[in-house]
Amino acid sequence: MGILSRATRNLARRKTRAVLVIAALSLALTMLIVLPPSIQARQDITRQAVDYFVEINDYVTSTVTLSATEIQCSYPVGFDPEIVFSGKDVWFTQPLMNDTIYSQVLSIPDIINVIPLLRVLGTPDRPYAITGVPLDNASYQMDRTILPTNITAGRNLEVGDKGVVVLDLWTAQMIINPNIRAWLSDTGELVLNETTIEKLTAMVGGTITIEGHEFTVVGLAGESLTTGGAIMSLADAWEITNTTGQAWQYRIFADDINNVNTITARIQSIDPKLEVTSGVSQQNIAEPLKNQITTLTQTAQNNLNQIQGIGLMEIGIAVVAATAIILFLMLYSVRERTKEIGTLKAMGAGNGTILGQFMTEGVLLSLIAAVIAIALSVFVLPLLASLLLPAPVAFGPSIGPVSMSNQTLILYPDGVYFGDDPNFIPGQESNIIAASITPQILLMGLGAALLLGALGTLYPALKAARTKPAEAMRYE
Amino acid sequence: MNDCVLKIENLTKTYKLGKRNVQPLTNLDLEIGKGEFTAIMGPSGSGKTTLLNIIGCIDKATSGTVLLDGVDIAKMPESKLYKIRRDKIGFVFQNFNLLPYLNARENVELAMELAGKFKGQRKQRALELLGTVGLSGREQHRPQRLSQGEQQRVAIARALANDPAIILADEPTGNLDVTNKQEIVKLLSDLNQKQGTTIIMVTHDEQVAAQTHRMLILKDGKVAEHNQAKNKLPAASKGDFE
Numbered sequence: 001m002g003i004l005s006r007a008t009r010n011l012a013r014r015k016t017r018a019v020l021v022i023a024a025l026s027l028a029l030t031m032l033i034v035l036p037p038s039i040q041a042r043q044d045i046t047r048q049a050v051d052y053f054v055e056i057n058d059y060v061t062s063t064v065t066l067s068a069t070e071i072q073c074s075y076p077v078g079f080d081p082e083i084v085f086s087g088k089d090v091w092f093t094q095p096l097m098n099d100t101i102y103s104q105v106l107s108i109p110d111i112i113n114v115i116p117l118l119r120v121l122g123t124p125d126r127p128y129a130i131t132g133v134p135l136d137n138a139s140y141q142m143d144r145t146i147l148p149t150n151i152t153a154g155r156n157l158e159v160g161d162k163g164v165v166v167l168d169l170w171t172a173q174m175i176i177n178p179n180i181r182a183w184l185s186d187t188g189e190l191v192l193n194e195t196t197i198e199k200l201t202a203m204v205g206g207t208i209t210i211e212g213h214e215f216t217v218v219g220l221a222g223e224s225l226t227t228g229g230a231i232m233s234l235a236d237a238w239e240i241t242n243t244t245g246q247a248w249q250y251r252i253f254a255d256d257i258n259n260v261n262t263i264t265a266r267i268q269s270i271d272p273k274l275e276v277t278s279g280v281s282q283q284n285i286a287e288p289l290k291n292q293i294t295t296l297t298q299t300a301q302n303n304l305n306q307i308q309g310i311g312l313m314e315i316g317i318a319v320v321a322a323t324a325i326i327l328f329l330m331l332y333s334v335r336e337r338t339k340e341i342g343t344l345k346a347m348g349a350g351n352g353t354i355l356g357q358f359m360t361e362g363v364l365l366s367l368i369a370a371v372i373a374i375a376l377s378v379f380v381l382p383l384l385a386s387l388l389l390p391a392p393v394a395f396g397p398s399i400g401p402v403s404m405s406n407q408t409l410i411l412y413p414d415g416v417y418f419g420d421d422p423n424f425i426p427g428q429e430s431n432i433i434a435a436s437i438t439p440q441i442l443l444m445g446l447g448a449a450l451l452l453g454a455l456g457t458l459y460p461a462l463k464a465a466r467t468k469p470a471e472a473m474r475y476e
Numbered sequence: 477m478n479d480c481v482l483k484i485e486n487l488t489k490t491y492k493l494g495k496r497n498v499q500p501l502t503n504l505d506l507e508i509g510k511g512e513f514t515a516i517m518g519p520s521g522s523g524k525t526t527l528l529n530i531i532g533c534i535d536k537a538t539s540g541t542v543l544l545d546g547v548d549i550a551k552m553p554e555s556k557l558y559k560i561r562r563d564k565i566g567f568v569f570q571n572f573n574l575l576p577y578l579n580a581r582e583n584v585e586l587a588m589e590l591a592g593k594f595k596g597q598r599k600q601r602a603l604e605l606l607g608t609v610g611l612s613g614r615e616q617h618r619p620q621r622l623s624q625g626e627q628q629r630v631a632i633a634r635a636l637a638n639d640p641a642i643i644l645a646d647e648p649t650g651n652l653d654v655t656n657k658q659e660i661v662k663l664l665s666d667l668n669q670k671q672g673t674t675i676i677m678v679t680h681d682e683q684v685a686a687q688t689h690r691m692l693i694l695k696d697g698k699v700a701e702h703n704q705a706k707n708k709l710p711a712a713s714k715g716d717f718e
Contacts, residue, residue, distance in 0.1 A: 470535040473569075
């Protein structure tokens with residue numbers, strides 16, 4: 001008949017009371033076990049969203065700042081009026097800027113970079129344009145639009161590429177079927193049948209001859225009617241079109257947005273025929289966008305704070321409730337068993353024995369409740385979590401007008417999807433971040449239960465241990 | 477007198493009852509020899525239970541010396557007193573005070589468990605003791621399934637468990653019917669005669685007291701020997717015992 005056996009029998013003496021207390025205690029402990037991972041999951045969800053917004057914000061800020069300080073200049077596209085009125089196909093011409101203009105532009109103060117781009121328009125012999133872009137990181141970092149943005153097959157151009165070309169789909173289609181003009185849909189997309197798509201895809205890795213030079217096709221870019229054609233390095237384009245040093249367009253970057261207008265005027269003064277445009281008005285677009293993102297971030301953060309606040313409050317309530325349940329039960333038990341304590345003391349039980357007896361009972365009670373709570377929390381986690389905590393604020397799959405990447409963020413009450421599949425169907429396991437009960441959490445729950453049990457029992461047990469035997473024996 | 481198992485000198489006990497100071501024991505002297513069966517009688521509130529509690533180390537003397545088995549327990553701190561209670565004293569209470577969730581054997585064993593005795597040893601001794609008090613076959617019964625007389629027998633077996641120097645019985649027959657009362661007194665008397673157990677018994681019942689070797693009357697805070705022959709207490713003093 002050990003101390004544990006006596007504790008068990010004591011609990012069994014008042015079955016209804018023990019069942020009620022264990023039930024209440026289990027509920028409080030279930031809350032304790034369920035809440036931390038649920039809060040954590042919601043934190044993760046919201047943090048992902050916030051991180052995403054911050055990323056977008058940084059991108060928007062840098063892009064808008066860059067485009068607001070960017071000035072573009074080129075000669076307008078021209079055409080031969082005789083051809084227009086002759087009823088033949090119209091072939092536009094693109095006057096190029098020579099290196100004299102380049103030197104003059106470079107001499108303007110407050111400019112940090114000038115990116116020359118070459119475009120040689122198509123001719124009846126070569127019914128597509130040749131585009132040359134400088135393949136260096138500095139230029140690409142300043143303006144990502146100098147390279148094709150949507151590669152549909154193969155790869156994009158890379159730093160150091162030579163003798164390779166990326167074709168836009170329009171150009172590729174014309175190379176394969178020179179006599180068949182592609183159709184454009186109402187939305188301006190190229191209409192291609194499957195056979196054509198297969199043929200186009202097969203071009204990647206193959207070679208084509210442009211202006212008597214052989215090029216390897218490394219990739220295909222989505223439809224592009226303006227800057228596309230056969231896109232290659234500036235050096236290659238200069239060489240095959242005999243236009244070395246010339247440019248169709250300069251992209252010029254001012255060091256500060258306040259200098260943009262002065263620089264624009266200076267460029268215009270080089271040649272009044274030049275078309276000079278700046279992105280200075282872009283900053284007006286940026287503000288509402290940034291405000292929208294700031295609001296979203298703030299909403300997400302407020303939501304997180306609210307979730308954390310409510311969660312912590314509920315954890316507090318659960319801790320207090322669990323401790324109070326044990327405290328009052330054990331206080332009642334000590335009072336009820338005063339005479340028994342007196343008897344035990346009269347029989348020679350020391351303070352430590354009495355303390356141990358009551359501590360064992362309190363801790364045993366919490367242990368039983370903890371086991372039930374653990375079993376319960378595994379089953380009721382999603383339900384209880386949604387009852388106890390507000391759902392993370394839902395932002396939907398797309399955020400504002402910005403599409404910086406293919407990442408999609410979908411938030412659900414019990415999880416979030418964050419991945420690159422816009423057709424993601426909820427319920428799939430991959431990429432779902434949801435609260436889960438790990439063995440560590442269960443161990444922590446068990447530990448918390450034992451700790452609270454011990455804490456709640458300590459005072460009543462000390463009170464029992466310190467009871468004077470003579471007084472206890474007189475107690476009725 | 478045999479060897480002295482209990483020697484009390486100049487014992488005074490004072491406590492506060494509301495605003496009033498009560499002194500149930502005043503300069504009390506008492507000696508109990510080894511193997512004596514002593515009854516302490518006296519009117520209600522005369523301090524019988526207080527005296528028994530002080531001897532039993534569950535209450536403290538205000539002054540004086542109480543030598544139990546040669547050890548002065550009057551000035552001993554609680555941290556040591558519980559060992560004296562455990563090893564040298566066996567209590568028998570009016571209300572039996574058995575633990576309701578333990579059976580008869582376990583109630584007896586508990587006393588030995590507190591003294592740190594091994595399980596096998598405890599069980600055997602408990603069964604022996606329950607046999608001694610006439611409860612063979614009833615070892616597995618919990619108190620609520622035993623008659624009051626049987627419960628008091630379990631309590632006596634429990635009191636004997638650790639071979640105490642002295643058994644202190646506080647109104648052991650107070651809650652028993654006539655038959656059970658006689659049986660319990662006989663049991664105590666047998667234990668005393670056959671095993672030489674020293675017993676101090678507080679009782680109101682002169683017939684019960686008359687079964688003992690020695691009757692002491694506690695009055696005005698002091699004890700006096702009662703020299704009347706058995707069963708011949710003066711009728712006039714009878715009312716004092718109610």
